[in-house]
Amino acid sequence: MPSTLLPERLSQAFRDRSACLGVIGLGYVGLPLSIAAARAGFRVIGFDINESRCEGLNRGDTFIGHIPATDIAEVIAAGRFEATPDFTHLAEPDAIIICVPTPLTRHREPDLSFVKSTTSAIAKRLRSGQLVVLESTTYPGTTEEVVKPILEETGLVSGQDFFLAFSPEREDPGNIQFTTTAIPKIVGGDGEAALHLAETLYGELVTRVIPVSSTATAEAVKLTENIFRAVNIALVNELKVVFEAMGIDIWEVVEAAKTKPFGFMPFYPGPGLGGHCIPIDPFYLSWKAREYDVTARFIELAGEVNTRMPYYVVERLARALDRCQGRGLAGARILVLGLAYKKNVDDIRESPSLKLMEILESRGAACAFHDPHVPEIPRTREYSHLAGRSSMDLLPETLQAFDAVLIATDHDAVDYRTVAAHARLVVDTRNALARSGLTDYAVVKA
Incomplete structure (x- = not known):
């Protein structure tokens, strides 16, 4: 079993790249993030329900045109990235980043089914000392009103046993000027400890991190940009x-x-x-x-x-x-x-x-x-x-x-x-x- 890390030790593990990161959803957001983290020196486990996608990625294949297969092969050869459909490994990462779709229903209402099912999968293996970050774009309040209660059903408490944050994805597929690491990252945490940990983690991945006062504020920032x-x-x-x-x-x-x-x-x-x-x-x-x-x-x-x-x-x-x-x-x-x-x-x-x-x-x-x-x-x-x-x-x-x-x-x-x-x-x-x-x-x- 992986060791439990207190906030100070977890923060240090992010800084010295000894922490393991888990990225759930290896699509247009999760895959480039995984590659960026692996290139930064982290060991990354990518989770995806699509078994054939995971098999292809582990061979070094790409399924996204603007992401070269050589980039995937590079981080696999370095031993810093693997993809798996087996969510029982979710206890291994010290930080878990959720990058799943948030579509609309036919009636133009939010469909959070992917977020909820993913959070439930995390909850089954949640352990003390983990940081959980939602990146999927959603309405203000989702992190605290939807994700947090599911995780706390385990008996673990956010801000005390595990740490919860929101950091909206800002990918622009095909934009060679602004890649994942060049785009500033907004972060909001459920409490000061979570904010500090998220800020520290992303500070090792991107050029600039902008902390905001809450997860709801971070959620609102992303919506404001697209609106x-x-x-x-x-x-x-x-x-x-x-x-x-x-x-x-x-x-x-x-x-x-x-x-x-x-x-x-x-x-x-x-x-x-x-x-x-x-x-x-x-x-x-x-x-x-x-x-x-x-x-x-x-x-x-x-x-x-x-x-x-x-x-x-x-x-x-x-x-x-x-x-x-x-x-x-x-x-x-x-x-x-x-x-x-x-x-x-x-x-x-x-x-x-x-x-x-x-x-x-x-x-x-x-x-x-x-x-x-x-x-x-x-x-x-x-x-x-x-x-x-x-x-x-x-x-x-x-x-x-x-x-x-x-x-x-x-x-x-x-x-x-x-x-x-x-x-x-x-x-x-x-x-x-x-x-x-x-x-x-x-x-x-x-």
Whole structure:
């Protein structure tokens, strides 16, 4: 059995890297965190319910495009990382970091089932002297109202026997400028001892740690960051619709406006929101606000605007087909260019491309896709009917076979000159062709 460490000894173990870390959830957050910790000199046990994922990681394989297999192989060869689906080993780590999904239900209410089941698994093996940190994005109060009671059902007391903290993940998949270790870390603790321990641990992993007064404050920081983005994206999406009616190019407007050296921050329109954060996190706060008889009107309005964007894009595409080819969507063949929710990654979580395909096919169109980073559509909770479709090769004859190409994600690896030269109709939601200098081609911006 691992030795019990008092706060002072645990803090020292973090500083001299003799502590063992456990990371639960080896996805887009947990895996880069595990690699960063292992590179810092910690022994890391990664836990994941996906057995095949664990087997692949232990072979040094990667399943996330922007995380090289060499990075995984490096920390395995050093003997500092192993992945396991066996949660009976949870007594071994001195610190356990929870990085599991926090999706929404169909009714846009928080789904904490992964957090609760993970916490229950920890509770079965919880021992004195462990630090438990929740990183999953959630509403203020989750750490103390949901996680803490489950752990204290063991008879152990937070702040006395074990230590509990919240530190929101801030990953930006594919961003080579701001990697895990370069992004400042917010930490809030359930008591001073927990805060100190979390601050010490993350201080060994990242360049800067920002302590806040409570776990609820730390939870609120993450939501505020993503709500800020969601509201501003909704604003520019609404401006796109308004300016389009006036014959004004929103992309030109934003490019000119951002030359102002103060008082303006550029946000860009798109076909809808994607990723695990911006489409979901704001509703965690609006849901929690109702408990206090408060209506988060900006959040709800931004959500309404952003969720309507795929329908707006489809209408623009339908009008373009009618105007350019004298036909409707029924029976039309549409190639969706880009399946990932953002450029240069393979992450399709909440991708608007999936929603676009669903809407188009509900109106009688036949859809295919090309994405250099997503070879096949995996099974998802909302779009299982699209699973198994493969990315098409982007060849001149392929492009010519479709009635329209809909650019939904602006990957750098796409040859937009070939697209512009051979597609019968291009509807561009990302201004990709114009940014590639292809201004001499007829393109419908949507």
